[in-house]
Amino acid sequence: MTDDRSAQAPSSVPQSRPARRGFGPRWRRTEPLRARVAHGAAVGSLSGIILALTDASFARRSVDEPPALWAVLLADAGAVVPLALSCGIVVGIASWLAHPHRAPTVAGIMTRLREAGSGRLADIAAFVPLTALGLFVWATVSAQLARFLLALEVTSQLCGAAIATGSLAIGGGLALVVLALTPPLRQKVAAWRDRWSRAVDPGVTLGLALLCIAALIGYGVASGTVSGEGGLLGIYGILKREELDLRVPAMLLLLSLGCYLGPALLDKVRPYQAMVIALLPLAFTVQAGRQLNRDVDLGRLLERSAPLAARPLSLLRKVTDRDGDGASAWFGGGDCNDADPAIGPASDDIPDNGIDEDCSGSDLLLADLEKARAATKPSAEPASPSPVPQDGNLILITIDALRHDLGYMGYRRDITPNLDALAKRSTVFERTYSLASYTGKSVGPMLIGKYGSETHRNWGHFNKFGTEDTFLAQRMKSAAIHTMSVQGHHYFGEFGGLERGFAELNLSAAPPKDAKWASDSTATSPKLTDGAIALLDKHPADQRFFLWVHYLDPHADYLQHEGVKSFGGSGRDLYDHEVVFTDQHLGRLLDYVEKAPWADRTNIIVSSDHGEAFGEHGMYRHGVELWETLVRVPLVVHVPGATPGRIKARRSLIDLVPTCLALMGVPLPDGEGKDDFLSGVSLLPDVFLEPGATPAERDILVDMPGGPYNESRRAFIHGDLKLIISRGAHKELFDLAKDPGEKRNLWHQRRKEIEAPYALFKSRLREIEVTGKRKH
Numbered sequence: 001m002t003d004d005r006s007a008q009a010p011s012s013v014p015q016s017r018p019a020r021r022g023f024g025p026r027w028r029r030t031e032p033l034r035a036r037v038a039h040g041a042a043v044g045s046l047s048g049i050i051l052a053l054t055d056a057s058f059a060r061r062s063v064d065e066p067p068a069l070w071a072v073l074l075a076d077a078g079a080v081v082p083l084a085l086s087c088g089i090v091v092g093i094a095s096w097l098a099h100p101h102r103a104p105t106v107a108g109i110m111t112r113l114r115e116a117g118s119g120r121l122a123d124i125a126a127f128v129p130l131t132a133l134g135l136f137v138w139a140t141v142s143a144q145l146a147r148f149l150l151a152l153e154v155t156s157q158l159c160g161a162a163i164a165t166g167s168l169a170i171g172g173g174l175a176l177v178v179l180a181l182t183p184p185l186r187q188k189v190a191a192w193r194d195r196w197s198r199a200v201d202p203g204v205t206l207g208l209a210l211l212c213i214a215a216l217i218g219y220g221v222a223s224g225t226v227s228g229e230g231g232l233l234g235i236y237g238i239l240k241r242e243e244l245d246l247r248v249p250a251m252l253l254l255l256s257l258g259c260y261l262g263p264a265l266l267d268k269v270r271p272y273q274a275m276v277i278a279l280l281p282l283a284f285t286v287q288a289g290r291q292l293n294r295d296v297d298l299g300r301l302l303e304r305s306a307p308l309a310a311r312p313l314s315l316l317r318k319v320t321d322r323d324g325d326g327a328s329a330w331f332g333g334g335d336c337n338d339a340d341p342a343i344g345p346a347s348d349d350i351p352d353n354g355i356d357e358d359c360s361g362s363d364l365l366l367a368d369l370e371k372a373r374a375a376t377k378p379s380a381e382p383a384s385p386s387p388v389p390q391d392g393n394l395i396l397i398t399i400d401a402l403r404h405d406l407g408y409m410g411y412r413r414d415i416t417p418n419l420d421a422l423a424k425r426s427t428v429f430e431r432t433y434s435l436a437s438y439t440g441k442s443v444g445p446m447l448i449g450k451y452g453s454e455t456h457r458n459w460g461h462f463n464k465f466g467t468e469d470t471f472l473a474q475r476m477k478s479a480a481i482h483t484m485s486v487q488g489h490h491y492f493g494e495f496g497g498l499e500r501g502f503a504e505l506n507l508s509a510a511p512p513k514d515a516k517w518a519s520d521s522t523a524t525s526p527k528l529t530d531g532a533i534a535l536l537d538k539h540p541a542d543q544r545f546f547l548w549v550h551y552l553d554p555h556a557d558y559l560q561h562e563g564v565k566s567f568g569g570s571g572r573d574l575y576d577h578e579v580v581f582t583d584q585h586l587g588r589l590l591d592y593v594e595k596a597p598w599a600d601r602t603n604i605i606v607s608s609d610h611g612e613a614f615g616e617h618g619m620y621r622h623g624v625e626l627w628e629t630l631v632r633v634p635l636v637v638h639v640p641g642a643t644p645g646r647i648k649a650r651r652s653l654i655d656l657v658p659t660c661l662a663l664m665g666v667p668l669p670d671g672e673g674k675d676d677f678l679s680g681v682s683l684l685p686d687v688f689l690e691p692g693a694t695p696a697e698r699d700i701l702v703d704m705p706g707g708p709y710n711e712s713r714r715a716f717i718h719g720d721l722k723l724i725i726s727r728g729a730h731k732e733l734f735d736l737a738k739d740p741g742e743k744r745n746l747w748h749q750r751r752k753e754i755e756a757p758y759a760l761f762k763s764r765l766r767e768i769e770v771t772g773k774r775k776h
């Protein structure tokens with residue numbers, strides 16, 4: 001008997017020749033690489049269109065009045081097809097290396113598995129499902145171990161080492177268990193063969209094991225909490241988190257799987273035909289290049305809400321930016337002259353030179369600028385404010401991620417009884433804006449008294465600040481005021497400058513210095529209040545003091561606290577529970593202060609560093625954007641002797657430092673020093689506003705410079721118009737009075753109302769550009 005097939009075939013039949021290329025056995029024909037790549041690319045391209053349909057549906061669902069499906073689909077496909085096509089080519093090459101003879105199919109893979117197990121089928125049928133179950137148990141136990149270790153107050157290196165070691169040990173142990181269980185299961189499988197012949201099929205046993213794993217995960221999702229509590233399988237409860245977005249990994253996985261198994265279906269299609277099928281959908285990309293120029297809002301919709309199209313769209317803009325000014329002339333990039341880097345949407349428009357440098361649609365007019373200048377001339381100083389006690393103290397309380405819509409603002413739940421009581425005897429600023437939408441870009445500028453772009457900072461996500469900038473505590477300390485800081489996180493304690501000027505720093509509530517930063521996994525409010533009371537207890541009685549406490553608990557992760565009112569186990573419900581918890585401990589501090597002998601000369605300010613989103617604009621948590629929910633914060637200013645009141649005019653935390661200095665009688669910088677200036681003004685005229693008088697309207701700037709993980713964002717509010725500028729270039733305009741949800745972009749209709757006021761405001765900023773390696 002011979003296996004020499006070439007000897008049996010006519011010599012003229014080409015497939016009988018030994019293969020010259022490829023890694024396959026020489027006696028079997030190797031499919032040309034170009035054919036597999038062409039087939040993979042065709043499958044990728046076609047899958048891209050199907051995925052774009054899903055992606056476009058996600059994008060449309062995020063807005064109340066979505067554009068037509070076909071319009072979103074066309075633009076989405078334009079961005080997704082090149083990505084899917086590339087994926088098809090890469091997977092095609094990988095599949096050819098793994099299966100050089102023919103494209104893989106599920107049936108083919110199973111056949112190979114059975115062939116490999118020939119004679120040992122029962123072994124394989126027992127080993128394969130046990131391995132799958134073992135991997136599942138390993139992943140589950142390791143995740144639980146990590147959850148347990150991350151909650152401990154140990155350094156992140158120690159924690160990482162413990163997780164790695166524990167996970168390896170668990171893996172080793174489980175491998176032994178799988179090996180030990182294989183022989184008895186093999187015997188069972190062999191015994192079952194008499195009753196059910198397919199029992200020895202590894203495909204069947206693996207399928208049963210996967211079903212079993214799916215059921216266990218399903219049970220874990222149903223029974224676990226969003227923090228992963230609820231027994232071993234409870235860890236899968238974290239899949240219920242609203243902010244967990246698995247859409248992109250799921251779509252990429254499906255795409256890769258399609259590109260891997262799809263080429264077998266195109267067996268009969270010639271490579272050049274497949275290539276035509278692959279390249280034709282790129283017409284969508286060419287089309288999207290123009291379509292997104294006509295409909296800029298559609299581009300913003302894809303950037304913000306299309307999980308898959310956002311990244312390739314940004315890449316397409318980058319590769320089509322010819323003059324390197326950061327803006328493309330295509331895909332809604334907004335560059336009106338892509339041959340001149342001085343002209344682009346991020347440029348400043350020089351007035352009256354006949355050139356529209358910022359590509360807004362018209363040249364800026366000097367007359368409009370003058371009109372804006374005249375409108376912002378400071379009005380006459382209000383009547384001198386009621387005397388602030390000259391022997392006063394100041395307690396500044398900031399609460400991380402605290403939304404503005406609290407109890408005293410009419411929130412439906414009674415979550416801040418203690419803060420509400422303070423608000424009743426204070427001036428409440430109802431519309432206050434933070435300086436950015438996340439801590440690392442908002443707290444520093446707030447305590448320096450300059451906008452983010454004006455600070456001397458590094459290119460960090462959590463900025464460090466140069467010594468050129470003077471912090472509030474430094475100014476207080478120079479005025480012989482005793483300065484104290486109580487913090488639950490090292491960023492505020494000894495990282496980048498926020499500690500400067502504090503004579504006493506209490507970090508007893510903070511986890512270890514290098515514990516993970518992104519989330520807040522331990523409760524700190526009790527220790528923060530204890531720390532603050534301890535410092536106040538022993539502060540020198542003959543010295544005036546400034547105390548800053550930053551509470552952290554409302555920051556994600558949201559935790560459950562025993563004995564505290566509960567509203568539900570996730571999302572806003574759990575956040576509200578954290579706010580109640582924080583308010584209780586804030587209440588303890590306020591009670592202590594009220595009973596202190598110096599209570600009637602102690603000013604108290606409560607505010608926050610940014611808001612928090614719960615699905616508004618499809619966002620959860622904070623950062624990235626500057627929507628109202630992210631940047632509106634509470635501001636309660638209690639000045640003993642001042643009549644309580646409410647200020648509805650918009651205000652910014654840029655005014656915090658001048659207000660604190662005015663309250664404490666510390667002189668403001670004269671503004672003559674190059675770096676020694678403050679960009680805000682004191683809020684005391686509002687605190688001591690005459691009855692019936694109207695507080696002055698002021699423009700608001702929320703200024704979040706770019707960093708390694710965030711693009712630059714700026715919001716400028718003039719009257720009721722809010723201009724949002726993304727990456728210095730893309731502009732959107734919303735009318736907050738008529739459209740508080742910021743849904744309808746009015747840039748093209750009403751840009752002239754805000755262009756000159758913004759140009760004027762920008763010209764007054766003393767910006768410092770900081771760049772660094774962009775991470776994607």
Ligand SMILES: [Ca+2]
Binds near residue numbers: 322326329338
């Ligand atoms: Ca350009």
Ligand SMILES: [Ca+2]
Binds near residue numbers: 356
């Ligand atoms: Ca111009």
Ligand SMILES: [Ca+2]
Binds near residue numbers: 356358359361362364
């Ligand atoms: Ca212009």
